[in-house]
Amino acid sequence: MSSRVEQAPLRLRVRLARDRLLVGLCVVALALAIIPLIWVLWEVVAVGTSHLSVEFFTTLPEPPTRGGGGWAHAMVGSAVVVGIAVAMGIPVGVGTGIYMSEYGNNPLGRTTRFLCEVMAGLPSIVAGIVAYGLIVVTMGRFSAFAGGVALAVLFVPIVAITTQEALQMIPRHQREASLALGVAEAPTTLRVILPAAMGNVLTGIMIATARVAGETAPLLFTAFNSRYWMEGIDQPTATIPVNIYAYAISPFEHWHAQAWAGALVLVAAVLLLNVAARTLWARRARFMAGG
């Protein structure tokens, strides 16, 4: 009896030590994941801020020998190209997600899900090649539209998968509540299930938008680049990521600085978009939580 009493605290100490060790390992893993992230963000903010100016947002590029100039054309270009991708991608992506979740318990649905997973891991340059073959070759020139299509190819599978998962998180009794009132399946999905899942659907859209807004490779031979204002969505355009790439590999110090500033603008834009969507959604979430 007495020996057991004496041993117990020792066993307990071993267990507590193991517990602390595991928590410690998790903290180390967290640090490994988060330190590079913070470091990159810090670098972009610190270096980028020092090169930002009003001119950067309002003017076109100057030749590298002159100095000064801005990226206004690339900001407009990025907004248009990403806008095209999002406008085309939301209906297709959300629609696909709804199909997979609500009607997809069949070979077609399962195949679609598998293809979405494959597509979500698609090297982004392949999306560029697809848009190049489909749009650029057909139209005979680079265009903002082709860039938008390339980004939409990357956008759709992410939104489809997150939409499907968001819808499936809605408890079955919500659906039954509506069906039991004699409401048909389609209005049940659109007016009960989708609104209840909207927070997560929007999050998926935000993640996908952030992902494609930073893509460079698919735009290299679709939207291409330009030093002037975009003349139409059927014309080539500059975008922030392609400009960052072009400026960063240039031999000019002053262009390197502008590449940092461009990177900061891109990160800030994605962040702002995220905060805005979440703020809008928070109101509705508060309503659902009971006011």
Next chain:
Amino acid sequence: MAEKMSTRGLRVSFGKTEAVKGVDMEIQAGAVTAIIGPSGCGKTTYLRSLNRMHDYTRIAKVTGEVFLGDRNIYDENLSPVELRTRVGMVFQRPNPFPTMSIRDNITFAPKRHGLARGRELEEIVERTLVQSALWDEVKDRLDDPATGLSGGQQQRLCIARALAVRPEVLLMDEPASALDPSATQRIEDLIYELKKDYTIAIVTHNMQQAARVSDYTAFFYMGNLVEFGKTDTLFTNPKEEQTEAYITGRFG
């Protein structure tokens, strides 16, 4: 009294498990029929087959006949959507639509069915909330979210919502089992009021509740209907030994 619904040889199976094993039973018009029995006896499965809620469970298979009046509800030419406007359902856990206000919860289905608009919708809101004894508590906050109500209030809202499409039959699947005693009391009072206008079938695992609210009681055991009769008779003078064993608490 006339029968409102009836089942003939009703069987429901999920894959290889048969949950309801051939039940013949009537649900009397303008009365409350309670379905009692131990967990897993098939009472909820039976109730859900009365408005085709098994349609969306892929492995569920329903055979036999279910009549509403003289029509078999599993016939090709009666759509489940139409059926469910005539046979409504209240579930075990209150399930108001979380994205909608109290008012919208009630008007959602009547709007979809084109039953009413404008002022008529307002009348439906008031009528059903009065019927479900919730009006006085919520009349000043109809635009507040339904999820802000207490559990008992939410369940009464769900009853109001079901009444808004003017069903003939109301199926209730343990409607008070997630509620506290005083909320349960209110639901039971409500059932007593509602049977003047509706045919009600209620599943409950609470025998006192069945005895208090129902006119007829069906005792289910292992997927079979063991005994059916007037509630008074079944509880005081059961014909079957199994029934007696269950209601006296010897098993279940």
